[in-house]
Amino acid sequence: MATPPVDDATRRRNRRTALLLGAFAIVVFFSSVPFWKNLIQTALNAAR
């Protein structure tokens, strides 16, 4: 397949950064259930 002319070091670096960001997105997804719920509710209770 026609992938661009990029050297191996950059490829590795790209893959690492992408995996890091992907892991971050997954963490955010799972955090939405308990974490955001708690954060929002704590904040609102405190303000009540």
Place this chain on the structure above:
Amino acid sequence: MSTTADTLHSEHEHHPYGWRRWLYSTNHKDIGTLYLLFALTMFFLGGLSAMAIRAELLFPGLQFLDPDLYNNILTNHALIMIFGAVMPAGAGIANWMIPLMIGAPDMALPRLNNLSFWILPAAAMMLILSFIVPFFPGGGTQINTGWTLYPPLSVQVGMSMDFLIFAIHLLGISSVLASINIIVTILNMRAPGMTLFKMPVFCWAWFVTAFLLILVVPIIAGGVTMLLFDRHFGTSFFNAAGGGDPVLFQHLFWFFGHPEVYILILPAIGALAQVIPAFSRKPLFGYHSTVGAMLVIATLGMVVWAHHQYTIGMSFAAVNYFMIGTILISIPVGLILFNFIATMWRGAMTFETPMLFATAMVLLFSFGGLTGVMLAVIPADIQYHDSMFVVAHFHYVLIPGAIYGLFAAVFYWLPKWTGHMYDERLAKIFFWVNMISFNLTFFVQHFLGLAGMPRRIIDYNVIFAEFNFISSVAGLIYGLSHLLFLYIVIKCIRGGKKADNKAWEGATGLEWELPSPPPFHSWETAPRVK
């Protein structure tokens, strides 16, 4: 280094042709084109549903839709326009332009790029299915919730809601993957000397947008997953009778939904930061403050979500915080608009179509922004909330803010993409028809809202008849005007005056140093940026 270059050279010789070129594509320009064509198709689908809504509201009484179908179409219009048209259009332009603008040969992760596009047609299929399954035997009821999908109403809906939830998951995965790719490209693939603060503002805008996407899209994915569990697996996340909280969904939705507005608008603002200097023939006024303002918008935009829910009965302290936070967003937005106007100031302006759209965006987005400040003020918002005033407001924000920005970008870069100049005369006609009919359509809706017409109603009292009539007639003209846009784009793809490397006299940036259209691997040898 030279050996790598040799092996790579043989690799990029045999790129596929025919349908394989598109299906297997790892080329940022081809994928960008696919994104743009996909967005254009969905734009017309979403437009069709808008036409159905306006036709129904032409006169009081039920014309040709029943209430469930009306609510279905209303939901469909919002979701298709947001997820199908504006976001993919922005991603398409990002795919095309970011490697060209930062001096990279392609996106950092070409295969991921292929994946993130080809999820989209599948997602679109799911999305469209979710609107049409109720018409098949046993298909359950239609989606009648609006794009906000608030439970308990969304729990009542039949299986179409499950299709929709799945579609949102797919769309979310696609945009998170695309965002990852954009961030990695911008971080790792810049040409030597292209520091972050020499990067064009368009790239900055997408950099910020991509981070926003990664931060908020998983939240809505979490929200609709909980909805799915409530519907089928007996959980009670949002069911008060089971100890859950229906308002929690609203918080999760708007935690995503409000930054989503900036996700739609920031790329358009970034494009404007390229277009306005080019046609003013002088550098952007306040590069650093524009970038800074975008960062502030993204940050503030994440913490003011509940201004969409002033009526749910929050405490005084909470609503007061959300009001002040929301009003403060006018500071970075105002600064960006000021910078654009100051870029025009003492320039040598010409008004080709991209500049016409850019100027219209500056003016009309100011209008939408100011009604936004009015909406932020809670006592008054209690009257505006969920009325046609809100409908008018967010169309004044999203059409000039996102769509005019995208039109400016498309006309600005079409010569680069196709190698041909578009028909300037037709494009100007398109602009004027579009801009005037847009204003007639939505300006009058402010009055409807103030006089007490709620949004999302299929039938209305006769006191609202006159303005709805004006709005519908102008709206139908507005919708039809886009056929002219389609014609201009097709005409430009098929031929026209040859475009130079630098298609516009005042244009600056790396993308204008490459031929139009650019070679297969945009920058085989990275340019040096001073």
Place this chain on the structure above:
Amino acid sequence: MLARMKTIRSLWFLPLLLVSAAPARAEYGLNFPPPATPIARDIYDLHMLTMGISTILLIGVFGVVFFAIWKFRKSRGYQPDQNFHKTWFGTWSWIIVPAMVLGVDLTIAGSAQKVLQEMWIVPKQEGMLDVKVTGHQWYWEYEYMDSGIRIESRALPEDQADDGLYLRDVDNRLVLPTHRPVRFLHTSADVNHAMWVPALGFKKDAIPGYITETWATIDTEGVYRGQCAELCGTWHAKMPIVVEAVSESEFETWLAEAKAAEVAAEAEAAADIEWSMPDLMEKGKGLYNTKCASCHQINGEGLQPAFPPLKGSAIATGPTGPHIDIVLHGKPGSAMPPWKGQLNDLEIAAIVTYERNAWGNDTGDLVQPRDVKAAR
């Protein structure tokens, strides 16, 4: 203040009226309806203030941009000032502009504080009239908490509504006294709704499982109209709210009459008499057409797929037991609500009898109130 604002208002809308060139008619709603409470008046003034500030800013922006378009164009031979962004103005505008915008922001936020606090914090005083407002798909239920009077308020069909008031007119109005603070407690029996009467200056969501509060002291007698403002499914457009504000003494009279009517209805339902078919059918028809027909339709044919037909249906033509049961307890997971809390035995008996004998369902079954009582 209000008079001055009205002048500004008419000026503000002048360009539009010229553009649309439509005949100016009195019922053209261009702005909020006349407010009927002190807070609604404050809100109106605040709205005019923010709209005024916005208009001035917008005129400023348009003025500057159009001047620039006229002056700084290539066709006039204007030479671009390549160093404009490097002047002192370019260096410091990033702090000057935000400071100016912040000033405007604080003016707006500051002027909102007083009225926000006043409207948001519901006073806890004696003598307030508590009205519980429950949203249903698709009608409103009002309960006067002190006197226990409960009324249901439904949109009138087009042929019964007053002239030009279709979708803004109801069968039973919410009657409220003037000059007495009223506390509204909002909740919902099914999905989210929102009560909105512009003249009273509030809008509040009705959320199942929540009770949200608002309050208003109406100081002008009159009839005020509003609509449900939160999308609540099929007939969201058909949930008007009509408030009739009357003097305290008229309100007391009305209250007494309503109480008497309620007692009479209860006595009728409790009386152990054998009801005849024509009586039950007539009662049932009236009840069915107001309470059931918005979903199952007047002709009993329903609206597929959400609302099943009753004409010839298995429930309405089968044994009476399950039929009474579904009306009493509703059908979980569907839009069919339980009616046991809202209708008395006689009413349910009448509805069931009607459904079993109308539209060619001729089962001949006669359901008596005591059958319903037994099934509760």
